[in-house]
Amino acid sequence: MADLLAVLYNGILRVDPKRPDWAERDRFILSKGHACAALYVALAERGFFPDSWLDDFYQDGARLAGHATHVGVPGVEISTGSLGHGLPIACGMALAAKRNRELHRVFVMLSDGECDEGSNWEAALFAPHHRLDNLVVIIDYNKIQSLGTVKEVLDLEPFADKWRAFGWAVQEIDGHNVGQIEQALTDLPAKADKPTCVIAHTIKGKGVSFMEHKLLWHYRSPNSEEMTGAMSELGVTE
């Protein structure tokens, strides 16, 4: 999902770090709030706050908490952490934009495991009914959730068909292919009068051989040796 965020914050989202409350900004909600570390890095890179804020992430009294938190953090639209909240809020924002005849768009990123939550399917019914074509759902489909694979825990397949059946314009992409991500998020809406759902097939821990597809790294932080190894595999030299 780091690749998805990188593309979003590198030209897709119309946002202005100098005016985080700019009324015409695109809204982005990270509904999978547990993945906030990646969001915070993207926001810092984009200039919403200094890189130094990242240093004490998750520590006592820090600015940045372990789930996406809007309080005191410019650029975080909505605090999340309990799953299944982002899409309904995004529907409300998209509806407000429609009713106000405003042109900004609302993007929301969900996890696959999060799609177990019924509230998402309430919202999935709602958005096409109200023709919210200013709404884009991006699903980080890495096929792993808290206690096992999605297939084992609560299978979502046929996943794209479900969204299509609810009335969404669905695109399936390789969530690590920058070209595909850009293409999917550039010509929006994918179909007139329909909300867009981009199912991004991803690999958890992409690019680090000992992390890829491993449930363990949903929970663990790397020690310094693992960190060095991971950075080297990713080609990060600093």
Add this chain to the structure above:
Amino acid sequence: MKLAERDSRVFLVVGDLGFGVTEPFAQRFPERYLNAGVAEQNMTGIAAGLALSGKIVFTYSIANFPILRCLEQIRNDVCYHHANVKVVAVGGGFAYGALGATHHATEDLAIMRALPEMSVVAPGDPEEAAAATEAVAAHDGPCYLRLGRAGEQKVHDRPIHFQLGKAIQVRQGGDVTLISTGGMLQTAVETADALSHKGLQVRVLSMHTLKPLDAGAVLTAACETSAIFTLEEHSIIGGLGSAVAETLAESADHEVVFKRFALPSAFACKPGSQEYLRTHFGLGVESLSDAIYAASHARRLFAAGASL
């Protein structure tokens, strides 16, 4: 309707309930009306999204549906973001008594009181309800508005000055105080009348706002009268009685007798009209006035004994 005519930010979101009530608004303000369907979690998330886009949003459903099904959406999406959402529940207490315990909203005040940022309002009669609607709309932030069902009797016989967080004194009296919230106001007034026939001068306070509580009115009553009784159509846990008890317990400047009249923490095992269920649980005028008279009589005997 009047609110929406005055303020273009007012937006009504309903959970597919309100037959015969919501149509005029929907027809007059189609751009500011939404039926979210039978989906309260989504309804509340949408309300937060609308409010964070500048609307003053009223969510509307009956009994427990707009609060318990979507409690976490109210906590996280509305309260945490200080979203300007007013959660309106029609049918507080036993208003839908005959529909069975699923439709008895008897823990709502306790649960809503516990949420940060949330103001909790339960008006006592139609006049208070109209004023409360204006007041919550004017208040910047989350509010819970507990209403009865249309058709309650008007209690106030003169114009009221309604202010969030300020109790309204409905009857003057120096012997004992009855504090009621929500639709128990009518019962409180009738109980006060019954007690006055027995020689007790009864003060009646309508505590339409449970949070923030008017602690000043409670403490004044504790100093000026010898007993305080709370009346609510709500569980004994966490509602008006608890809020008043918390205030009294932390203030040492009084020797007031205190008793809560509320519902046991139990499901009503029989259906019945509001009146039937109130009486069943000891919230009828007759049993209340007997119990209050006995408690305050004991107090007077005690006081007389102490002064000898």
